[in-house]
Amino acid sequence: MSWLKFIARQWRLLLAASVAAAIVHIWTTLSAMEATVVPGYRALVKDLPINKVSFLDPIEPGNQPLPFMMPDALYAICRFDATDTTIRLVANLPEAGWSLSVHAPNGDNYYFVPGTNARQTRLDVTLQPTGATFLAIPSGTLPQNTEKPKILLPDPHGIAVLRAPIKGLAYRRLSDEQRSAFRCIPTSGNSAKRG
Amino acid sequence: MATLAIRTTPSLMRIKRTLQSGFALITKTIVFLFIALVGGTVSSWYAVEGGTRINTERIGPWTKWSNAGRPGADPYSRVRFNKRSELVFNADQATRYEATSDSAGRLLHSSCDYVLEGMQAPGAWWSLAVFDAAGRLIRNPSERYGFNSATIARQVDDSFTIYLARDARPFNWIPTSRAGRLVIMIEIQPQTGRETIDTDRDTVQLPQIRRLGCR
Numbered sequence A: 001m002s003w004l005k006f007i008a009r010q011w012r013l014l015l016a017a018s019v020a021a022a023i024v025h026i027w028t029t030l031s032a033m034e035a036t037v038v039p040g041y042r043a044l045v046k047d048l049p050i051n052k053v054s055f056l057d058p059i060e061p062g063n064q065p066l067p068f069m070m071p072d073a074l075y076a077i078c079r080f081d082a083t084d085t086t087i088r089l090v091a092n093l094p095e096a097g098w099s100l101s102v103h104a105p106n107g108d109n110y111y112f113v114p115g116t117n118a119r120q121t122r123l124d125v126t127l128q129p130t131g132a133t134f135l136a137i138p139s140g141t142l143p144q145n146t147e148k149p150k151i152l153l154p155d156p157h158g159i160a161v162l163r164a165p166i167k168g169l170a171y172r173r174l175s176d177e178q179r180s181a182f183r184c185i186p187t188s189g190n191s192a193k194r195g
Numbered sequence B: 001m002a003t004l005a006i007r008t009t010p011s012l013m014r015i016k017r018t019l020q021s022g023f024a025l026i027t028k029t030i031v032f033l034f035i036a037l038v039g040g041t042v043s044s045w046y047a048v049e050g051g052t053r054i055n056t057e058r059i060g061p062w063t064k065w066s067n068a069g070r071p072g073a074d075p076y077s078r079v080r081f082n083k084r085s086e087l088v089f090n091a092d093q094a095t096r097y098e099a100t101s102d103s104a105g106r107l108l109h110s111s112c113d114y115v116l117e118g119m120q121a122p123g124a125w126w127s128l129a130v131f132d133a134a135g136r137l138i139r140n141p142s143e144r145y146g147f148n149s150a151t152i153a154r155q156v157d158d159s160f161t162i163y164l165a166r167d168a169r170p171f172n173w174i175p176t177s178r179a180g181r182l183v184i185m186i187e188i189q190p191q192t193g194r195e196t197i198d199t200d201r202d203t204v205q206l207p208q209i210r211r212l213g214c215r
Helices: A004-011 A011-032 A038-046 A142-147 A167-180 B002-050 B077-082
Strands: A053-055 A073-081 A085-093 A099-103 A109-112 A121-129 A148-153 A157-163 A185-186 B057-061 B062-065 B095-099 B112-121 B124-132 B145-150 B159-165 B172-175 B182-190 B208-214
Touching: A038 A073, A038 A157, A038 B077, A053 A148, A073 A085, A073 A167, A085 A099, A085 A157, A157 A167, A157 B057, A157 B095, B062 B077, B062 B124, B145 B172
Parallel strands: A121 A148, B159 B172
Antiparallel strands: A053 A073, A073 A157, A085 A121, A085 A185, A099 A109, A099 A157, B057 B062, B062 B095, B095 B182, B112 B159, B112 B208, B124 B145, B124 B182
């Protein structure tokens, strides 16, 4: 009852404090957001070459680049920089459990293709920065590139991650062959941006 | 003496009133700051750690962050995965469910043994792994850290059992010794071009987590 009396008497104070709490809540949450580059991305790419595929060692204790990485998959990562070029991604996803995903430095996963048991999925896609309205693509590659599906990048930097499931020793050779087919190729240089 | 008393009483009363109002002001300020700072910070922490009904889906002990990895995800999901430095996949395509407690709501701990009982979901790929609270794999001589739908040993009716225990168990066993608090993660990928797994709350089948005993 004394609390009810207090609330009844001090409702203005409590209302103001609640509004202030809401402001603190929003400020605390937003200030904890790193909009540009998230720590996980930074930690993962720090030793990776640019525009080249890196095959990570199997995930195990002591060799875990990031927390909560599933250990039943082998990872191949292409850290790309599409500031002055487009990037061609080629990958085979022979069956379920395989996947190709593209991630932005802010942690967004804006492209994901899972493998399927129904058929082998052969991906050949071009990553293109959103701001690039004209790219000086060398002659000869232009007709081929225009036919490929394009992914418009929200950020010219990012990573493409190929995951190959570990299914046992009997599948190791097949898995290694398919994994080594993963390519990450800059397809044009010296781009000219317009507009 | 009587004159002195008459003169001092009002001034004492004034001082008393001033002190009372000052004390009340200080108390109100403390209450205001406490509610604003503690309330705002704790509610933010709670929303980031535990999620809300808007951005999480709970099925038994399993929690799915519905906006994980999505462009335009809500701030709580972003802060959560930023803090955990996790490589997050789009929740629509690679749905991750996480359990930190058993089906009875008790926190998972390596001092206890658990059994996970589930059923192979049709048309879907899944993988399961056990981590400590910081997301590290649990070192063990058997080098077993998880299973997936290809490596799990199943019964004829497609059901499976996974033991989380310190000592060796038959069928599917993941050692969990000296890890402290445990986190079980299960990731489900739908199959494109065929039937996809329905991850609605009513239809998805996730393993039950039963505690066998503690030491």
